Structure formats: structure tokens, C-alpha cells
Amino acid sequence: MTASWASAPVLVRAPATSANLGPGFDSLGLALTLYDEVEVAVTGGGLAIEVEGEGAEVADRGERHLIVSVLGRAFDMLNGLGGADLGRPPGLRLRCVNRIPHSRGLGSSSAAIVAGIVAARHLHPEGHRLDDAAALRLATEIEGHPDNVAPCLAGGLTIAWTGAQGPRSVRLDPKLGExxxxxxxxxxxxxxxxxxxxxxxxxxxxxxxxxxxxxxxxxxxxxxxxxxxxxxxxxxxxxxxxxxxxxxxxxxxxxxxxxxxxxxxxxxxxxxxxxxxxxxxxxxxxxxxxxxxxxxxxxxxxxxxxxxxxxxxxx
Missing domain, CATH: 3.30.70.890 (GHMP kinase, C-terminal domain)
Known part of the structure; x- marks a missing residue:
């Protein structure tokens, strides 16, 4: 059977994050219960983007839209990991419902990046090859630092660092109320x-x-x-x-x-x-x-x- 793209749309919910938390500069991050939702579907051709809420003004960026760019990079990585090399999809339909405020320090770009990566590995038939470690590496490469993308991927409280093996993180369950x-x-x-x-x-x-x-x-x-x-x-x-x-x-x-x-x-x-x-x-x-x-x-x-x-x- 020939491997092919997922036929159904994928809906991803990505949390807001708060990094640093005071003294933990570029290392500590907390996932928060405020979410963006991103729906991605493979189509027969073209690119359609719909944005509701924050960031609606950039819906017309086409291939330069952050999530579209991330999807492309994730598909390229998956194709390079072996298995099915499908290139990129013939077309995409993207719908975003954004609740995380932009440019306010709550990880809106990390949520977009992580949502794109998660959607890509559910749309690609070999998506399992992009494991959590590889997802963190790709997200960090795009974002520039791991302190927001780590809790967005893992939830809870994360400690992130970059070592000889690239970016890594440890997840903790904080005993913290509201x-x-x-x-x-x-x-x-x-x-x-x-x-x-x-x-x-x-x-x-x-x-x-x-x-x-x-x-x-x-x-x-x-x-x-x-x-x-x-x-x-x-x-x-x-x-x-x-x-x-x-x-x-x-x-x-x-x-x-x-x-x-x-x-x-x-x-x-x-x-x-x-x-x-x-x-x-x-x-x-x-x-x-x-x-x-x-x-x-x-x-x-x-x-x-x-x-x-x-x-x-x-x-």
C-alpha cells in the first residue's frame, strides 16, 4: 500500500507558556491554560489561511506565515528521516483560532511553532519518526531558544538546556494553584x-x-x-x-x-x-x-x- 497524507484535518491545541519565571533565564518555563487552536488539512492544491483572533492581520502572508513555514520544515525533516518521501503536500488549508496575546511574553510564537510540528507529524504517514526529542530540536531551531517550546510540547513546568546532544528538557508537575x-x-x-x-x-x-x-x-x-x-x-x-x-x-x-x-x-x-x-x-x-x-x-x-x-x- 502506498503511503499517503492523512485524509482528515488535524486539530491541534497548544498552550500559552511563561518563560524565565524570574531567575530561570532561558531555562524555566510553565505551560498555562490559555490555548490556540490550529486546524490543518491537506488539499489537492493551493494554500488557504483563515485566522480568528490574535494575528488576523497576518493571514495573508501565504508561505511566509509562521505555521505554514513550520509545516514545510517539519515535512522536510520527516522526509529526510527515511520511510515515505512525499515531498510537500499539494495544497494546505489552515485555520487558526488564536487566544494567546501576541508579543506579550506568553509564548504565542512557540505555540504556533509547536502546533505546526505536531500537525505535521499527524498528517505525514511517517510522523512517528519525528519523536519528542526531534520535535524539541526543530522547535528550538526555529524559535531560537527552548524555554517556551519545551513547556508547550510537554506541559507542566520544564527545565530546558542545550548540551552536546542539542536542546533537552525535563518536565515536572508543580504543586501550584492558580x-x-x-x-x-x-x-x-x-x-x-x-x-x-x-x-x-x-x-x-x-x-x-x-x-x-x-x-x-x-x-x-x-x-x-x-x-x-x-x-x-x-x-x-x-x-x-x-x-x-x-x-x-x-x-x-x-x-x-x-x-x-x-x-x-x-x-x-x-x-x-x-x-x-x-x-x-x-x-x-x-x-x-x-x-x-x-x-x-x-x-x-x-x-x-x-x-x-x-x-x-x-x-
């Missing part, structure tokens, strides 16, 4: 935020962050209280350097932390992630102020998955 994302209206490009980081940092700051990152893993794994989380989320490597690009977010983090609330910049910002419930955030209206969209969220226990009739299937 968290709250405070999302501003303004956007911030990750490239701009990274451009503000210094080439070197003082040894004392690096040592402090190493200790805090270790403490944060212990605090999240053991369900320690907010007093420990407040100390564990202290950062000296990146947040202060990025503050000029997002002064309102930096000021909000400082105000909340002064009140004893564990708050950090989510990823490259400008979203503020608070390790407390939305009800508790409401009680601090004076500190939060206006202009913030409050999203009460939980840790997503599962990473990007294929949806079939309302049920989720791990890729």
Missing part, C-alpha cells in the same frame, strides 16, 4: 527586549540567580508558600535591564513585590505573571491600576495535543 497573567495593551518584540541585555553580568548577580532558580524549583515542586516564592522569584539578570522597554510592567512588578506578592515579567514581557489568584489580585487594585487585562490561569498539565471529538490525544 496564577494570574496581567496583560497590557502594548506589545513588545522579543528581539527588542533581548537587545537590552548586557554582554556580561557581575559574578554576584549570576550566583544570586543560580541560587534563586534552584530555590524556585524546590518551591514549585514542594508547594511552598508565597513567602518562599517571593524570594525564589527574585531576578538580577534580565528584568531590570529590560525595564526601559516596559516601564509600566517593571513598576507593577516592583509595587506587587513590595506588598509581598511574587510577581515577575513573563518571558520577554510586557505581561506580568503573578503567583496568586485573580481574587487576590482584585484586592490589590491600588497596586495594579487600570489598563491591564486580568487572566486567571492554571498550569496546563498537558502540552500541545491533537483534538478528536472533544478528547485530547498526545502527539
Amino acid at each position: 496564577v494570574t497573567a496581567l496583560v497590557p495593551e502594548q506589545r513588545l518584540a522579543t528581539e527588542r527586549a533581548r537587545g537590552l541585555l548586557p554582554e556580561t553580568v557581575p559574578h554576584g548577580d549570576a550566583a544570586a540567580n543560580a541560587g534563586r532558580a534552584a530555590l524556585l524549583i524546590a518551591a514549585l515542586s514542594q508547594g511552598l508558600g508565597q513567602d518562599v516564592l517571593l524570594e525564589a522569584t527574585e531576578d538580577r539578570l534580565h528584568q531590570d535591564h529590560r525595564a526601559p522597554a516596559m516601564p509600566e510592567s517593571a513598576e507593577l512588578v516592583a509595587r506587587l513585590r513590595a506588598k509581598g506578592v511574587p510577581a515577575v515579567i513573563s518571558g520577554a514581557g510586557p505581561t506580568v505573571l503573578v503567583f496568586t489568584t485573580a481574587a487576590q489580585v482584585d484586592s490589590m487594585c491600588a497596586e495594579v491600576g487600570n489598563g491591564w487585562h486580568i487572566h486567571p490561569l492554571n498550569v496546563a498539565p498537558q502540552g500541545a495535543c491533537v483534538r478528536h471529538g472533544g478528547s485530547s490525544v498526545r502527539p
